Amino acid sequence: MALLAQWATAVLITVAVFAPAITAQATTPTAARSSTPAHKRVAADAAPGSPVKTIGNRNAPITMEVFSDYQCPSCGSFFENTLRAMIQDYVANGKVYLVHHDFPLQMHTYSGQAARWATAAAMIGQFQDVDAALFDSQAKWPVDGDIEKYVAGAISPANFKRIQGILKGCAAAPPTSKADRTVPQVDSSCPVDQYIVQDIVLGYQVPVQATPTFIIHYKGQSYPASSGIITWPILKQFFDTLLSQ
Amino acid sequence: MTQNEPRGNLARTLLLLGRLALAAIFLFAAYAKLKPQAAMPWSGSSIKTSLSLFAMQVDSYQLLPPQLVSPAAHFLPPFELCLGLWLLAGVLLRYASLITTLLLGAFFAVMVRTYMAGLEINCGCFGPGERLGPLTLLRDGSLLALALAVTIGAFLQGRKRRTESAPVPPVSAPQRAD
Numbered sequence: 081m082a083l084l085a086q087w088a089t090a091v092l093i094t095v096a097v098f099a100p101a102i103t104a105q106a107t108t109p110t111a112a113r114s115s116t117p118a119h120k121r122v123a124a125d126a127a128p129g130s131p132v133k134t135i136g137n138r139n140a141p142i143t144m145e146v147f148s149d150y151q152c153p154s155c156g157s158f159f160e161n162t163l164r165a166m167i168q169d170y171v172a173n174g175k176v177y178l179v180h181h182d183f184p185l186q187m188h189t190y191s192g193q194a195a196r197w198a199t200a201a202a203m204i205g206q207f208q209d210v211d212a213a214l215f216d217s218q219a220k221w222p223v224d225g226d227i228e229k230y231v232a233g234a235i236s237p238a239n240f241k242r243i244q245g246i247l248k249g250c251a252a253a254p255p256t257s258k259a260d261r262t263v264p265q266v267d268s269s270c271p272v273d274q275y276i277v278q279d280i281v282l283g284y285q286v287p288v289q290a291t292p293t294f295i296i297h298y299k300g301q302s303y304p305a306s307s308g309i310i311t312w313p314i315l316k317q318f319f320d321t322l323l324s325q
Numbered sequence: 326m327t328q329n330e331p332r333g334n335l336a337r338t339l340l341l342l343g344r345l346a347l348a349a350i351f352l353f354a355a356y357a358k359l360k361p362q363a364a365m366p367w368s369g370s371s372i373k374t375s376l377s378l379f380a381m382q383v384d385s386y387q388l389l390p391p392q393l394v395s396p397a398a399h400f401l402p403p404f405e406l407c408l409g410l411w412l413l414a415g416v417l418l419r420y421a422s423l424i425t426t427l428l429l430g431a432f433f434a435v436m437v438r439t440y441m442a443g444l445e446i447n448c449g450c451f452g453p454g455e456r457l458g459p460l461t462l463l464r465d466g467s468l469l470a471l472a473l474a475v476t477i478g479a480f481l482q483g484r485k486r487r488t489e490s491a492p493v494p495p496v497s498a499p500q501r502a503d
Contacts, residue, residue: 154445289456290445301363303378304453308385308446314394321377325370 131202131275133180133211136171142319143297144176147183147279147288150194155292156218158309164212165312170319180211181279183288184256190225192254192276197231199272200246201239209234210243246271257283298322340482343475344412347425350468351409357452358402376402382449386439419483422476429469436462 146163148155163178170176182199184191194214201210213234214227221227232240250270257280258264264280267273286293286305296303296318358379361371380398383389389397408428411421432450439446440457448457455461 298363301365303363306378306381306385306447306453307456308444309387310381310384311391311394313391314380314384317395318374318377318381321374325374 131199131207131272132205133182133198133202133207135167135178135180135208135211136176137174138177140171140174140177141298142170142176142322143179144294145179145181145297146292146294147181147283147286149183149185149188149191149291150198150214150218151188151191151222152185152291153218154290154309156215158292159212159215162310162312162315166315167208170316175323176319180207181282182276183280183283183291183293184254184276185291186256186258188222188256190222190227192256193225194221194227195276196247196250196254196270196272197227197243199275200243201231201235203246203272204239204242206235206239206243255280257288261287296322299325336478337482340418340475340478343471343478344415344418344422347422347468347472347475348409348412351405351412351425354451355402355406355409358405358449360452362453378453379449382447382453385444385446385449386435387444388435388439418479419476422472422479426469426472426476429465429472433462433465433469436465 144166146158148159150156166176167178171178180198182195184195198207198210198214201207210231213230214221217230221230231243235243247270250267250272252267252270254270255264255266255273255277261284263284264277266277283293286295288305290307292309293305293307295305359372359375361367362375362378365371365374376399379402380395383398383401384391384394408421408425412418412425415421436448436457440459440462444457446457447453448455448461450461450465
């Protein structure tokens with residue numbers, strides 16, 4: 081009887097302490113809880129010719145969505161130490177489909193501009209090269225904001241000209257995510273801004289609280305969003321666990 | 326009835342409540358880490374997936390080399406479950422609460438170090454999706470204080486019990502002064 085009372089008390093304490101957290105988890109209508117990956121929802125609404133900021137086979141069993149900022153050091157480290165190995169191994173082998181979402185943070189002076197270059201590159205099918213170039217030179221272009229030089233070095237002169245043409249009207253400040261979660265203004269004369277804002281709004285829905293944040297989808301189910309740098313062996317282990325189910 | 330008896334009863338009740346609260350917290354922490362994710366039913370496979378997901382949270386602290394991350398992630402939730410059951414049973418409470426305090430102290434130290442280093446990661450304390458921040462530090466600091474109080478209470482109670490049950494030395498007969 082005494083043991084039963086102790087168990088009952090333990091259950092009551094658990095409920096009292098954690099009820100708010102449990103309720104919050106159960107009622108959060110996040111993109112992470114949705115069974116449809118965000119990139120598929122975007123694709124359904126996207127106009128033809130919209131940027132494809134993805135790497136790999138769309139029909140791969142695992143989809144990984146990454147919300148990233150080109151100027152954030154953790155995002156750079158995550159790309160160089162984890163995503164690069166993942167692209168060479170599991171993306172190349174058709175196991176993982178990688179979806180990039182821009183989530184430029186307000187505190188980074190040039191991350192919005194870098195997102196514009198990456199999005200414009202994605203509009204002409206050059207996303208993967210420009211994405212890698214921006215992260216590879218992350219220590220350099222934030223010094224003076226000369227992103228153009230590193231984009232030019234990553235693609236052919238003809239493609240670089242096409243990207244320059246797309247960004248011709250982008251004179252206003254680029255969109256960035258806000259701490260108060262307000263939706264940034266879209267510059268109608270800049271054709272890439274609407275796509276960056278679309279990514280930011282998706283990020284608000286997750287909600288992305290830090291970059292990098294990633295969500296993994298497998299067999300129509302979404303796993304909770306994770307933040308920070310995860311090493312490739314540990315991420316690979318998680319993928320292997322999913323694939324062995 | 327002595328004057329100390331109500332105080333003793335209060336101390337015993339507080340110790341019981343503290344112990345049960347810690348037990349509940351550890352049982353919930355283990356459950357949150359082991360429970361199936363993404364609408365999977367409970368199974369060996371779902372627990373394996375949950376532990377792999379927890380390993381990613383352990384890894385994000387950037388404290389352990391990759392080869393130690395997975396063993397740590399597979400050890401911690403079952404250990405928390407055992408500790409929760411041990412606290413609930415109340416057997417050898419001094420040792421159970423001491424281990425709890427040491428474990429919570431280690432968790433708290435790692436969390437403070439991570440927060441001070443500016444890493445913006447998930448706490449992983451009660452499953453995925455909770456960001457490490459001032460509120461999680463305050464909560465874990467409070468839990469550490471509670472564990473410390475229960476440990477001190479358990480040791481004091483143990484000492485009192487030993488004193489009370491110690492055999493009373495026979496009173497020697499007064500020596501006659503001849």
